[in-house]
Amino acid sequence: MSGPIPAGSTSRLITLHEAILAALLVAVLAFAAWLEPSFIGLNTQRELSTHAIELALLSIPTCLVIVSGGIDLSVGSIMALAAVVLGMLHESGINMGVGALAAVAVGAAAGSLNGAFVAAVRVHPLIVTLATFAAFRGLAEGVSLGRPISGFPDFFLRIGSGMALGVPLSVLMVLLIAAAGLVAVRRSVAGAWVYAIGDNERAARYCGIPVDKVKIALYTLNGAAAGLAGVLYVARRNTAKADVGSGMELEVITAVVLGGTSIFGGRGTILGTLLGVALIHELRELVSWHWQHDELVRIVIGTILIASILLNNVVGWRRP
Amino acid sequence: MSLASSHPGPGSKRGSGARYLVVLSLLVATIVAVSLINPAFATVQNFRDLLGQCAPVVIVGCGMTLVVLTGEIDISVGSLLGLLGALIGVLSSPQRLGLPPPVVVGLVLMAGAAVGLLNGVLVTAGRVPSIIATLGMLTVLRGVTELIMGGEWITDLPPGIRVLGIGSAAGMPWCLWCAAAVSLMFVVVAHRTRYGLRLYAIGGNPAAAAMAGIHTSGVKTAAFALLGLMTGVAALVTVPQQSVVESGIGVGFELVVVSAVVVGGTSIRGGHGGITGTVLAALLLCGVRPMLVFLKLGETATYWERAIQGGFILAAVLLDHWARRDARGRAVGVIA
Numbered sequence: 188m189s190g191p192i193p194a195g196s197t198s199r200l201i202t203l204h205e206a207i208l209a210a211l212l213v214a215v216l217a218f219a220a221w222l223e224p225s226f227i228g229l230n231t232q233r234e235l236s237t238h239a240i241e242l243a244l245l246s247i248p249t250c251l252v253i254v255s256g257g258i259d260l261s262v263g264s265i266m267a268l269a270a271v272v273l274g275m276l277h278e279s280g281i282n283m284g285v286g287a288l289a290a291v292a293v294g295a296a297a298g299s300l301n302g303a304f305v306a307a308v309r310v311h312p313l314i315v316t317l318a319t320f321a322a323f324r325g326l327a328e329g330v331s332l333g334r335p336i337s338g339f340p341d342f343f344l345r346i347g348s349g350m351a352l353g354v355p356l357s358v359l360m361v362l363l364i365a366a367a368g369l370v371a372v373r374r375s376v377a378g379a380w381v382y383a384i385g386d387n388e389r390a391a392r393y394c395g396i397p398v399d400k401v402k403i404a405l406y407t408l409n410g411a412a413a414g415l416a417g418v419l420y421v422a423r424r425n426t427a428k429a430d431v432g433s434g435m436e437l438e439v440i441t442a443v444v445l446g447g448t449s450i451f452g453g454r455g456t457i458l459g460t461l462l463g464v465a466l467i468h469e470l471r472e473l474v475s476w477h478w479q480h481d482e483l484v485r486i487v488i489g490t491i492l493i494a495s496i497l498l499n500n501v502v503g504w505r506r507p
Numbered sequence: 508m509s510l511a512s513s514h515p516g517p518g519s520k521r522g523s524g525a526r527y528l529v530v531l532s533l534l535v536a537t538i539v540a541v542s543l544i545n546p547a548f549a550t551v552q553n554f555r556d557l558l559g560q561c562a563p564v565v566i567v568g569c570g571m572t573l574v575v576l577t578g579e580i581d582i583s584v585g586s587l588l589g590l591l592g593a594l595i596g597v598l599s600s601p602q603r604l605g606l607p608p609p610v611v612v613g614l615v616l617m618a619g620a621a622v623g624l625l626n627g628v629l630v631t632a633g634r635v636p637s638i639i640a641t642l643g644m645l646t647v648l649r650g651v652t653e654l655i656m657g658g659e660w661i662t663d664l665p666p667g668i669r670v671l672g673i674g675s676a677a678g679m680p681w682c683l684w685c686a687a688a689v690s691l692m693f694v695v696v697a698h699r700t701r702y703g704l705r706l707y708a709i710g711g712n713p714a715a716a717a718m719a720g721i722h723t724s725g726v727k728t729a730a731f732a733l734l735g736l737m738t739g740v741a742a743l744v745t746v747p748q749q750s751v752v753e754s755g756i757g758v759g760f761e762l763v764v765v766s767a768v769v770v771g772g773t774s775i776r777g778g779h780g781g782i783t784g785t786v787l788a789a790l791l792l793c794g795v796r797p798m799l800v801f802l803k804l805g806e807t808a809t810y811w812e813r814a815i816q817g818g819f820i821l822a823a824v825l826l827d828h829w830a831r832r833d834a835r836g837r838a839v840g841v842i843a
Contacts, residue, residue, distance in 0.1 A: 329811040441642065486646070493647075
């Protein structure tokens with residue numbers, strides 16, 4: 188295939204890890220079909236798919252951040268900040284379109300703060316995003332005084348629940364973004380840069396790659412996506428509160444790592460991440476549907492996360 | 508993103524020696540400021556309460572400092588605290604298992620150490636990056652906690668267990684005695700034992716440490732197990748303070764602990780830092796909420812607690828950056 192091939196991926200369309208994930212996904216769905224046939228019906232899946240849009244939307248840019256050798260623990264908090272900003276702007280009578288744009292912009296600004304600390308101040312991304320995880324959510328809590336805001340206009344809520352081409356509008360949006368991301372990363376020079384930085388940052392610098400700018404751009408993009416996820420969440424749930432997205436950051440990292448991205452950077456694909464998201468989503472919904480026991484889901488997902496790395500190490504074709 | 512990379516720079520054990528002085532002065536300054544604004548803050552009773560609230564963070568923070576010194580991290584301690592709290596309830600409550608207090612204490616400590624050991628094995632033998640291993644454990648442990656709680660809160664802890672939380676000796680509650688003892692013990696371990704030396708060596712340069720004959724896996728696993736044990740201690744002295752054991756205990760706890768370690772001057776890459784800084788930073792971070800209350804800024808002020816804590820961490824890293832710049836005469840990390 189033409190175009191730059193990112194370091195760490197192969198020239199095949201789909202890697203072994205992704206193939207295994209796809210097989211696992213099919214296995215889970217087959218098991219679900221046997222256990223609860225109504226679950227895999229197209230209508231059910233369509234309705235349930237809206238539960239995963241925030242996870243998918245957040246996981247895609249986070250995958251790129253992790254591939255570049257960083258990490259972002261603040262995505263859930265940025266989501267909350269954006270949601271709160273949207274809510275408060277709406278309350279002061281501002282147009283929803285402007286409010287949504289402002290929310291995404293706030294997300295992007297928050298992300299760029301992360302990027303600035305990581306790239307310019309040269310602080311370890313774990314520490315920066317740990318701090319901003321607390322700071323942004325704290326900001327959301329302080330600004331909104333902890334109270335929920337609801338009563339959003341119908342046309343806005345329809346983004347959350349409306350359909351287009353037989354698929355929920357929000358899901359379509361996320362799928363388009365995913366497709367764009369997939370193509371952009373595989374075929375652009377910037378995509379190759381991200382992998383180069385993750386693989387060997389010093390060498391990337393020597394190659395003349397503008398490492399700092401790329402990093403800032405990645406974190407800003409991550410922040411903007413988190414802002415958008417916050418907007419979509421409010422559209423879906425008709426409520427904006429400072430606890431939006433609590434715990435999302437861990438789910439996102441789980442999905443990304445499950446999808447085959449190495450936490451050390453340099454390896455990982457968006458397709459793998461999407462498969463990871465799908466797997467977590469289906470497992471969670473299946474357990475909810477059949478057993479109504481959320482705690483089982485947590486145990487399963489946590490175990491799968493650890494097991495996937497252990498297996499990789501045992502099989503031996505990845506450096507630990 | 509590697510946590511245990513070797514890094515240039517002076518490898519002094521007290522590499523951030525100036526840091527804990529900064530934290531100490533900040534702590535003293537804020538205490539003095541709040542006391543001046545609201546004299547009711549400066550009472551023995553109040554300080555005792557404040558210290559009591561910090562106790563779990565101090566106890567677990569000491570264990571966490573050792574783990575971070577080796578270049579690893581453990582974000583599952585919050586969920587472990589929740590699990591051990593639930594275990595205390597289930598083991599001691601007359602409605603559930605109703606075991607005698609000494610047995611409960613022993614079992615809880617063993618459980619904590621066992622989980623820590625598991626984390627250590629996953630990281631060393633399983634070669635799972637510690638952030639992933641403990642992220643997975645965090646989720647699993649939270650699920651197990653909810654499972655054994657069975658969706659109900661436990662409301663009848665027997666007095667033999669409750670005395671751990673609310674009892675006191677010579678005017679100081681048990682949690683304070685524990686925190687003080689643990690801090691002293693860990694200062695000794697980190698700076699006066701060969702084990703401590705090995706910890707710093709592994710964090711400073713893992714490859715060199717291994718070549719020097721240090722049993723890296725053993726040292727790291729021991730650090731994780733010790734952290735789990737400390738979480739058990741923290742659970743035993745704090746959970747019985749309430750008469751109710753609820754399922755949400757410990758959520759977000761790991762972040763306060765890691766923040767205390769980082770603000771206290773221990774480098775996340777390992778090899779630098781110490782216990783003193785962690786303890787002081789724990790007091791500072793946990794003190795934010797009570798200080799906000801006493802500043803009488805109104806109910807809404809406490810909503811800013813998390814923002815302020817995040818601000819402290821950012822300030823700490825900025826300080827680090829400027830300090831390193833001065834020490835080496837140029838910015839660290841630039842290719843030269």
